[in-house]
Amino acid sequence: MKRVGKQTWVFDDGVYIQAAAAVVGPLEADGPLGSYFDICHRDLYCGEATWELAERRLMREAVDCCLQKAGVSAEEVDLFLAGDLLNQNATSNYVARELPIPFLCLFGACSTSMQTLAAAAALIAGGLADRALAATSSHNATAERQFRYPTELGVQKPKTATFTVTGAGAALVGRAPGRWRVRAATIGKVVDAGLKNPLDMGAAMAPAAADTIEQHFRDLGASPGDYDLIVTGDLSRVGSVIVRELLAESGYDVTDVYNDCGLMIYRPDQKVLAGGSGCACSAVVTYGYLLQELARGTFRRLFVVATGALLSQTMVQQKQSIPAIAHGVVIEADGQEPG
């Protein structure tokens, strides 16, 4: 492992994703990627009594499913890294309570999927763990009631608003060769463009995403053509156009290789306004769809840039602007079959 440039870690000794799992709610299961997810819940409550318990169940199932696919027991995992959107990272803490694994709790809002994956890869590469589990979750109703309004309140949301994805993703990272190789990670800086509207997070996060992607190219001397796909986490219809424009102004034309998880997870006719968002958005698209397509050979090398709006309800009410961050991880298909 070494640092290249200012913000990019390159894992040249071999860090692999050995297994990954994605669990989703009803609307995501009904979307175009429905068949890629491991567990699809037909009920938004996932059989639990409250929204928060439902989200906890999503993450727990993603963790269990991931470990089962890897054929590894929880005791054999050296480190658990997780985060979510609830205050105090409640979902992650309560899931970790049930696991016999040392736990690092991380918060990066919707960038948590790649934040945990990058941190896990670095700890593995540094020899501090042999196997680490990275997980994240979000739930439409828990996010809605914490950040916005009661779920049944009649509010006409603007076209720029996004729809929090209900789901959870988990990935087991380790030294032993697996189907996917974590090649590099670029850790983003907090970028605050000065926007204040919590119902337009795509525009608030796009500068952070562009910053991380540009830094990645600069650090590695890479260009958009080096990737089969560059995906952002949840910039949605609004932010995905802005990030392309920002990158074009810096001389990087990503049009042919760019997509956004928030646009991939739902059909255009599903009522999700500008598209999907939330920690689970990039997590389930990456750990469900993208990894399977990498294994299938559709892509060889991906750059997943998970974007997070680091917004706090209290700060928004105090008229503070919304800080944003983006972390990117390069994932490659590895020729070797899992051992």
Added chain:
Amino acid sequence: MEYVRAFLAGGVLCAIAQLVIDRGKWTPADVAGSLVVLGVLLGFGGVYDRLAAWAGAGATMPLSGFGYWLAKGVMAEPRPEGLIETGAAVFRFAGALFAFIVAGSFAAALICKPKG
């Protein structure tokens, strides 16, 4: 035709509120609060009495109508005097609506879970 008048008055009030919300400076909660206060002011001025006589439910159903009920409680004869009578008079008509909504909401919460 009274239904047409109710339709027009209620519809216009809602459309104006919609335009104010879409302009983006005020949140829906700001607009709702302003409508209620507007209803109170016009209720005291006597304007809302005339509007209610013309438009019927087209004037009393919008949130400004809630403000009107509040004002009407104070303005209706016999006029209240002093802190105690005025405080009670505010709820003379609005109280019927208010108590029903509070009790009805609690009852709904007794029976139903949020559907998401």
Added chain:
Amino acid sequence: MGLKSDYLREVKAFQPSPSYAANAVKAFLVGGTLCALAQWLSDWYGGVFAASPLAAQLWASIVMAGLAIFVTAVGKYDDFSQFAGAGATMLIMGLANALASAAIEHRSEGWTAGVAGQMFKAGGASVIYGLIAAYVLGLVWP
């Protein structure tokens, strides 16, 4: 000129603006229809129970508020409002929805801290402003 030079200004070109006309028309049609329905209820009540116009109007508002609470409880008022906008939220039905939705949402935190304690978190502002305005004006109005 570009996004990088003045993001706050240039980004406006990328943010879709509301469909002012369509939203206003929907609010007009839905709000107007609900008011006409309330007028019909009021007339019916006034006719059958020989109630005063004032009592009939109040009764109609209560029935419509009850309808809003019911639609909220079955989970459809949020979808209805996304379509109708102010036509659904700026009526007394919207106030009923605000209280009912908060009450239902917080039943997971118990009856006192949840349902009763949080009931006014969305609709409280309009009740409080109206109450203060009517009370203060009532004290000073000649």
